[in-house]
Amino acid sequence: MDTTLLVQMLLGALLGLSVYLPLACGQLSLATPGFYAIGGTLAALLSTRLPALAAASPTGAAVASAYPLTSLLLEMALAALLCGVLATGIGALVLRLQGTYLTIATISLVEILRVVSLNLEVTGGAVGIFAIPQPFADPAGFALFTLALLGLVCWLCQRLAVSRPGLAMAAIRDDAIAAASQGIDTYRIKLLAFVLSALVAGVTGVVAAHFLNAWNPRLGNFDASVTCLAFVVFGGSRTWIGPVVGGLALTALPELLRPVGDLRLIVFGLVILLGPSLFPQGLINPALLQALARRLPPPLRRLGAGTTAEASR
Amino acid sequence: MSAQPLLKIEALRCRFGGLVAVDDVSLAVREGEIFGLLGPNGAGKTTLFNLISGITRPSGGTVSWRGTPITGLASHRVAALGVARTFQNLRLFSSLSCLDNVRVGLHRHSRQPRLQALLGTAAFQRRELALRGQALALLESVGIAEAAGRPSGDLSYGQRRRLEIARALACRPQLLLLDEPAAGMNPSEKKELAGLIRRLRSEHQLSVLIIEHHVPLMMELCDRLAVLNFGRRIALGTPQQVRHDPAVIEAYLGTAAPGPPGSSPGDSP
Numbered sequence: 001m002d003t004t005l006l007v008q009m010l011l012g013a014l015l016g017l018s019v020y021l022p023l024a025c026g027q028l029s030l031a032t033p034g035f036y037a038i039g040g041t042l043a044a045l046l047s048t049r050l051p052a053l054a055a056a057s058p059t060g061a062a063v064a065s066a067y068p069l070t071s072l073l074l075e076m077a078l079a080a081l082l083c084g085v086l087a088t089g090i091g092a093l094v095l096r097l098q099g100t101y102l103t104i105a106t107i108s109l110v111e112i113l114r115v116v117s118l119n120l121e122v123t124g125g126a127v128g129i130f131a132i133p134q135p136f137a138d139p140a141g142f143a144l145f146t147l148a149l150l151g152l153v154c155w156l157c158q159r160l161a162v163s164r165p166g167l168a169m170a171a172i173r174d175d176a177i178a179a180a181s182q183g184i185d186t187y188r189i190k191l192l193a194f195v196l197s198a199l200v201a202g203v204t205g206v207v208a209a210h211f212l213n214a215w216n217p218r219l220g221n222f223d224a225s226v227t228c229l230a231f232v233v234f235g236g237s238r239t240w241i242g243p244v245v246g247g248l249a250l251t252a253l254p255e256l257l258r259p260v261g262d263l264r265l266i267v268f269g270l271v272i273l274l275g276p277s278l279f280p281q282g283l284i285n286p287a288l289l290q291a292l293a294r295r296l297p298p299p300l301r302r303l304g305a306g307t308t309a310e311a312s313r
Numbered sequence: 314m315s316a317q318p319l320l321k322i323e324a325l326r327c328r329f330g331g332l333v334a335v336d337d338v339s340l341a342v343r344e345g346e347i348f349g350l351l352g353p354n355g356a357g358k359t360t361l362f363n364l365i366s367g368i369t370r371p372s373g374g375t376v377s378w379r380g381t382p383i384t385g386l387a388s389h390r391v392a393a394l395g396v397a398r399t400f401q402n403l404r405l406f407s408s409l410s411c412l413d414n415v416r417v418g419l420h421r422h423s424r425q426p427r428l429q430a431l432l433g434t435a436a437f438q439r440r441e442l443a444l445r446g447q448a449l450a451l452l453e454s455v456g457i458a459e460a461a462g463r464p465s466g467d468l469s470y471g472q473r474r475r476l477e478i479a480r481a482l483a484c485r486p487q488l489l490l491l492d493e494p495a496a497g498m499n500p501s502e503k504k505e506l507a508g509l510i511r512r513l514r515s516e517h518q519l520s521v522l523i524i525e526h527h528v529p530l531m532m533e534l535c536d537r538l539a540v541l542n543f544g545r546r547i548a549l550g551t552p553q554q555v556r557h558d559p560a561v562i563e564a565y566l567g568t569a570a571p572g573p574p575g576s577s578p579g580d581s582p
Binding site for chain 1: 366367368387388389391392393397398400404405406407408409413416417418420421423424425430431432433437480481483484
């Protein structure tokens with residue numbers, strides 16, 4: 001497997017987690033590509049238009065031509081800030097909606113952002129922005145960096161699952177009215193999940209923009225929404241492991257199927273179709289996790305307690 | 314001189330389109346009492362619960378808690394005041410274990426410093442363990458401790474009703490709203506339930522507002538009763554008073570058929 005595909009897979013897993021977070025409290029939001037595009041566009045603009053960022057390389061750096069890592073981290077922080085503020089505002093509006101209406105509103109958000117960036121001069125219109133500088137000399141650097149980012153997000157999801165807001169999210173997913181009558185401020189918890197989802201998507205967009213070397217409005221469209229949703233549906237939405245597995249597998253599959261030629265789209269379609277019919281709760285479902293937990297030695301079992309206890313069916 | 318009532322409802326109204334589900338109902342629950350709501354199906358009892366617990370907004374009238382108006386307050390804020398409830402058609406968190414269902418009830422009492430929760434420090438783990446202990450104790454007090462790790466969907470109907478009560482108690486309420494807690498229970502389970510409610514009242518210093526169709530149980534359990542019919546309160550008083558109220562007899566048994574005067578069997582001494 002080549003390293004470039006590995007980076008794409010890791011980015012896919014991150015986007016899967018971004019869709020998973022609101023879904024963990026029962027909110028089907030497809031806003032992920034919108035915030036992904038905001039992060040990507042922000043990174044593309046900052047790194048190509050602000051020479052100061054590219055020149056910020058500490059003196060005596062080994063690779064003089066590489067884009068400084070500190071600038072990349074700064075872009076990620078800015079993207080997180082921007083997406084966080086936007087998601088708080090947008091969430092205040094759309095989270096009043098329930099079920100399908102929330103989903104439709106988030107699809108509209110993605111479309112609005114796409115059309116705006118398609119028609120703005122500063123974002124390069126339909127052509128987009130090219131020659132985004134590379135912080136790493138080879139894909140291996142990207143792979144390590146993205147892996148570290150994925151690891152961090154997974155760790156946060158695990159901590160969330162075993163602490164108070166995570167339990168509240170599971171309660172809201174099961175029955176929002178009952179959750180509210182237990183004293184849970186359901187709106188606040190939903191907003192928390194929505195904002196976290198936006199942060200993950202925005203930061204992922206920054207990494208993707210540098211990795212892809214170019215950014216255009218098509219990267220954050222409705223197709224991307226559906227693809228990210230497929231990661232979660234295929235992998236399973238009961239624990240954070242599901243969307244990670246779904247994101248990795250479904251990003252890799254089209255590339256791995258290249259040898260079968262034109263048949264690959266058909267095979268890919270079949271997998272998407274058969275996955276949910278054979279595993280309605282996703283590939284990584286609570287039953288599977290429990291079966292695995294029983295085979296683990298006790299110390300490891302305790303480690304995974306949060307993920308399986310939360311979904312103990 | 315009587316103390317201020319815990320919960321006071323005045324001229325409460327709720328209409329859904331053309332249907333007036335709760336029509337000008339007033340009542341007050343005193344501290345420490347078990348107050349019963351009786352009435353035929355569709356009388357507006359559950360709607361009244363929904364109005365109190367903030368699930369439905371009233372069309373008129375007021376609800377006050379210890380003298381403070383709380384009409385139309387959001388559900389989680391009502392819970393924060395100390396009003397917990399169970400649901401007529403059971404609203405358990407079906408994907409969670411029984412223990413976790415009760416832990417959700419502890420939500421307002423399980424706040425931990427964010428950084429400690431994030432890092433999972435020893436202090437965080439200790440308090441989480443203590444909270445689990447509290448949840449387990451509540452399961453034990455309603456008699457289903459052995460089911461702690463099982464999914465709530467695995468329980469029998471009666472056990473699920475008990476689990477809902479344990480979850481409501483986890484909110485540390487002062488007023489417990491029980492919506493048909495004996496529904497689907499057999500006579501011996503009903504008797505046990507009455508004992509449980511009395512015991513919980515004294516253990517947790519509760520006031521209880523209870524909806525139940527089983528009249529003998531209500532007569533035995535409640536300090537006072539209100540009877541609703543077609544959204545209106547038709548009677549209020551002690552079980553003795555309510556039992557002999559002509560309006561109640563009429564609502565439950567219907568009006569006597571108009572026959573020739575003097576022909577009814579109760580007339581002749």
